Amino acid sequence: MIKVHCFVSCVCEVIKKATDVDHRPYYFGVWDADFDITEKMELTYHSENISHDYFCKWYELLYGIRVKKWYDESISKQQNIEKLVEMMEEKESYRHVMVMLDLSKLPERENKFHQSPFPHYVMLETTDDPEEWFMFDPDFRWEGALPKERILAAIREPSVKGGYYFDAKEINQPTNETIEAYFNTCLKRSYNPMTEAVSSIIEAYTVGDRKHHLSELGNALKQLPVLAIRKYAYEHAFAYFANKISMEEMEFELWCDEIELLVKGYTTVQYRAMKLAMTSDYNQIPLIQNKLDEQNAREFKIKQGLVDCYNKWLLCEQVRAQ
Template structure:
């Protein structure tokens, strides 16, 4: 599984493990490439904030696979109360249920944190073991599973300033129908906008020009989490895999566009590196190169979207009868 988005990775890993190939999880990644992020008033890009909302993923997950899912975390209560809720869930969960929990990964230095983020809110799954002092942690996004001391997990849970969690009943899983897949695609594909590029361009220029009290001193922190957001672009790979297999497209075509995805990610990494350099040196001669790399990222991403949309139209024509209405499944009573 490609590392893309921690919550979506949890959701999809459950489908992979429980459906036994009967349900295709790959189209659930549609739109993750443009999923929400936040920009603070100071111009700092952040992958997570108090305003982050996962209702989109939850509603579509239910519509896609027919699973039971509910949010168990109570945001009106404190962390200790929610810890008690978690204990109760783990004590009483069935074999068909999975408990998804958000913790602060920066509190677990024994676990990988290559992003060096602090705080580092991150979704994963937990269950009890025969040893009451150890819990089993399953982290699909980092492809890690193993036992950790319960008290260490508790510390990472209680010190997470955001919180969150879901319980999923995977006793019944449906294969997503073509109209539901098409509905998600149509709802999330932004063919005329690459928001991450646009926001980055605005942030860099505003700090270089000193607009709105912004300065180059804050550019380093502004792009610090860019490497976390950029991995979401690998969700394009899932779309390419899905359409390749459904349409019988060539492996060469698939590999060509995978290289474009890698080039896109590298363009963002280059922008991040150059922004750090600009922030530290205050050398405005770097600005044209930064904007040039952003323009390149923009062009690459538009070309990837155009190709995926071409494949989607071919798939839609093959899977949906002419004139068939795409059913709106999210938000209905």
């Protein structure tokens, strides 16, 4: 499965290693996970307004593991780094440490989105060499030893701040009741937040307050690819329910194709917006809006298909309980 959210991927890695516990329900919260729009009407996946409290709460409710912040915003960055170093040196094997760093400052790593800065959560472990740490990035399927000082330098960047830890001595099997509650909390059945956000940005730069800054529209949507991949979380949900209701493989693959088209549709929107920004060709506006309408229709179709799978799963679970 494609990884789609660095925070979620980090905490899920522990669940994946527990062979009798399924991590896929946790991805229900990703397809419409929080993002932000700046004062300049720029779409962003990272900002001061975005919190991971929602994911922390449901991680504990689903799996019984409490995720705690170690990063303290009331103290300096250097004090937080000293705190991290001490925690790494003293931590038990069952404790997992996450930290936000600027991935663009680690040229050893592929930055496939070409973003700078690129705030990103990774997991850290010590090694036998006191000058190296082992960095594990589940989101991009990368792991390896790097000089500790290079990692700390990427953490020192002013564009990033954040860190969590969690102890995984025991992992609970999520109950059906909790999965039901989480699914119904996560699925926004009447609107698609990201498509609506992109529409509002297009409007702002064409007829709204930002219309005199049309040339900046491409930059306003430059993080759209980072957010678009979150829609692959639908695939995790279909896979979970498909297994439970014995869905035909062909049907599952058809839904995967729809999800792929949804993700790639945002690439088309971004390309047309960039063309509009560079050429001021207002004939692009109806083309962009038509594509956004198509995106909305496709995502509602996916959501309805997922609801149908969910309802079949509920029925199957009720039968099993009898």
